Structure formats: structure tokens, C-alpha cells
Amino acid sequence: MLAFDTSGPWLSGAVLQGGQVRAQAEQPLPKGQGEALVGFLEELLAEAGLGWEDLDALGAGTGPGNFTGIRITTSTARGLALGLGIPAIGVDRFSALALDGPDLPVVLPAMRGAVWIRETPAATPVQSDSPPAFHIGEGGTPPAHPLAVAIARIAAMRMDTPQPRPAPAYLRAPDAAPPSERPPALLD
Known part of the structure; x- marks a missing residue:
């Protein structure tokens, strides 16, 4: 199980095998999670002595958190799951932080x-x-566990039951508004 989360200004990842944490890392990263995530996950897998082909499932943090970070995690998990032919299991951050606490x-x-x-x-x-x-x-x-370790443990518990694809957990309705200024006129 490879689990990860980017719902805040960080990269959080863990590799769980046979119930044991084989690799785990947290990296503060206020910007650029989308560009750094896959390399970060490859480093975790290498530290655990595993490759993408060794994975049985993915655990993905679904938030709540910042809009872009949640989208990075869920879209990456869904794409990897499709490409690897394995399930991706979403876990919300509330459940992860509460695990064993x-x-x-x-x-x-x-x-x-x-x-x-x-x-x-x-x-x-x-x-x-x-x-x-x-x-x-x-x-x-x-919390009792680092974020990605908790996500991995919860995802591992859910592996034997059908799970929906990871989807962002938004708690607040969008509050963005279109610009109030008129756009510039286009020249012919």
C-alpha cells in the first residue's frame, strides 16, 4: 500500500507492507506539490525496496484542506490506479487524524x-x-500516526470492500467570484 496526501502545504507519504511501515516521509512544501509528488512517491518506494508493480492498492487523502492540494492527491491517485490496475481508496483527514487516538x-x-x-x-x-x-x-x-501512515492503515482496512474512487472532501461552498472589471476589448 502506498498512501499520500497533499491537502496542505506539504507532501506526506507512506508505504505499508504486511501491516508494517516500510517507508514514511513528510516534506513541507507550500507550492509545487503537483510537480514534486510523483518523484517523492518514487523515492518512498525505493526506500521500501519496492516498485510501482509491487503495489496492491493506493491510499489517497481526500481533505479537507486547500482546493488545489486535494485535487492533486485525488487526481494523481485516480490516474495511478487506472494505469497500475489497482484500487485507489480515499480517506478523509478527520478519520486519519482520529485513528487510534x-x-x-x-x-x-x-x-x-x-x-x-x-x-x-x-x-x-x-x-x-x-x-x-x-x-x-x-x-x-x-495524532497517533503521521498523516500518510494513518491513511495507509485505514485504506488497508477498506481494501476488501468496494470503494468509490477518491473524490475531494470540500466542506465549504466555493466563494470565488468573476472579476468585476470588464475585460479589455479584443482588436480585430
């Missing part, structure tokens, strides 16, 4: 200084201006 709400940063809070694995996340006093995530209890 204490029974606390999971908190993720949201735009404009707010946070997303998910109280239980099945609850719908809500946006708030402040996190609860005790939580898993930024400023709280650290």
Missing part, C-alpha cells in the same frame, strides 16, 4: 482564522471561531 474532537484549520471541528467519526464537521479545550489536531493532542 483518544476519543476527542478532531480540529483542522479553516480559512480566515476559523477551524473545522468533527466531534465523532460520523458527525458532520462544523466551522467555529475557536476549537474545544481538548482536541486532536493543531494546538491540541497530536
